Amino acid sequence: MKRHLLEAADLDRDDATLVLDTAAQIDAALAGREVKKLPTLRGRTVVNLFYEDSTRTRISFELAAKRLSADVINFSAKGSSVSKGESLKDTALTLEAMGSDAIVVRHSASGAPHRLANWVQGSVVNAGDGTHEHPTQALLDAYTIRRRLGRLDGVRVVVVGDVLHSRVARSNVWLLTTLGAQVTLVAPPTLLPVGVGSWPVEVSYDLDAVLPKADAVMMLRVQAERMNASFFPSAREYSRRYGLDAVRMAALSDDAIVMHPGPMNRGMEIAADVADSVRSTIVEQVGNGVSVRMAVLYLLLGGNA
């Protein structure tokens, strides 16, 4: 593993597989144990530096670090010196001076973790940067697919929704194709980036046409405010053309799974009965997120210790 986890595009097949295998070992080691804690990162300090509100990702990283016995500091940009105008660089240097070994950063600016990695000695983990990447989400998604379907090679994954603004989609495109899966992106043309043609994926505007062949369907969160910028005419039209409801779900093959990174807009991109169906891995993804993030922190911080 490299020193940082900045983007899924950085991970080669061996690195990515190592993370998934390590997560599986962690799950096996903790299975059935009353005390779900490993001593691996005792004495190490992990800072969660969150410039965007993200309760679930922050909690997941916090839990992952704590289960590895690391000391965890949560630094939220709101109500801190950042709101008084402190720069990212000064904040990072301050945290490092206090002895942080790893900084887990969530930021609204694409590339912020890359900048951070230039300024600090410790490891930087990208917990979502702007519309760029969210590599641990892709790792937990890959882990979930592998657990459910037993493999990733040749698995057909359909990613549906606001690809243009989605860091989850970007990370999944790179990671899943690195791991041998075939990715199809489905969205209205307005929500696909110009340049998507250079990605190693299939692109479709027609959800119904691709569903029968899918092994996994990943629904992306669509923010209703996108319709104010004319990315689509209305929430209702979006839902009708690109939402996953029970009727569409019936077109899936028997083993196909339905995924969502959360938080969901029930009734918008995904119907409640789909989200709660046996095909849905949505709750499982959350649990797997902790294991995968433990694996990442372990490999970055504890692997060679």
Next chain:
Amino acid sequence: MTTLIKGARVLGGEPADLLLKDGRVAAVGGRLSVPGATVVDADGLVALPGLVDLHTHLREPGREDAETVETGSRAAALGGFTAVHAMANTDPVADTAGVVEQVWRLGQEAGLVDVVPVGAVTVGLRGERLAELGAMADSAARVRVFSDDGHCVADPALMRRALEYVKAFDGVVAQHAEEPRLTVGAQMNEGDRSARLGLTGWPAAAEEAVIARDVLLAQHVGARLHVCHVSTAGSVELLRWAKSRGVQVTAEVTPHHLLLTEACAESYDPVFKVNPPLRTDEDVHALRAGLADGTIDAVATDHAPHAVEDKESEWAQARPGMLGLEQALSVVLEALVEPGLLDWAGVADRMSVRPAAIGRLDGHGRPLAPGEPANLLLLDPAARATVDPAALASRSRNSPYAGRELPGRVVATFLRGEATVLDGKAVK
């Protein structure tokens, strides 16, 4: 003061001596001998008319921490410039006779280059109503170039009126061509790379749409139009078409758009963030070809100094712009002269003669011939140097060429016969 330059190759020709006296070129010839003259050995050096920049941000008044008229003038002289047009987006904006006269006077006091203020087209650069263009034209600063640079004059009716109005004093509107609705939040060229990097795209069409509109307006009202920092292959095509139709349009390209591509954004280092953004290889080649064939008239630096804190940040938070004055000529050597696209006469034309003509500067862009103003530079074309931002004369350090080796070294610059640079160092 009398200076005798020995053995300079004027426009790369045969070595000749130049006698500078009373601010003018007094004589050009082989083996001149003038008792009492200060002798400058120019063996192996190329003499070019002093460069003229149509597009410089000197930041004064308002951001003297990033650049002042004096520090920017020194950077310009070191780059071989004898005249620079100071853009209007200062604080306060150069939209009145008072502000342009202040900038002009600061330039006179620094005395390193002729600082020619650009006047804002609209009050406060807000794009709502015309600034007092005539007052700025009639002021001591003698403004002829008007620009809201940094902002596009997006309202087509207002642009039409501006183009028409400045005809009264032979002015020109220099348009920052950027359709603002197409570039909301834009961070880099829109294409494969922006898609992957997750940076909001700045489509080429946002520049080209405005150029297309404005050349039609300029033709309709019979006015002069100048297009700032052309950055796309499509823009070059539009300009070629417009010129073939007889539209009075001129255009400039920056050194960085001639050399660098959007690949620089991969680092997320905002030193490469600039507006318009760095584009593709294909665009770079089209810009070089357009400059070589004269479709693009001039190289203009868009020298944009920024304080460290405005660049040492996340990409999206950083201000756009990069330094250019001290490396402009070297970049043109690297991008056009060494590949054989432009000869020395071509360099003089695109970096001195034509920009001076666009700005209506009588004393610049003149041939190095007896009786002409002694504005010139001496260049060592064989020298190569690695760019060190800390060694620049600019008050800022945001050079995109840091660590890059570039050809050519300006050895001396003369403004009306007075050396502003000697032995590669500023005289004051």
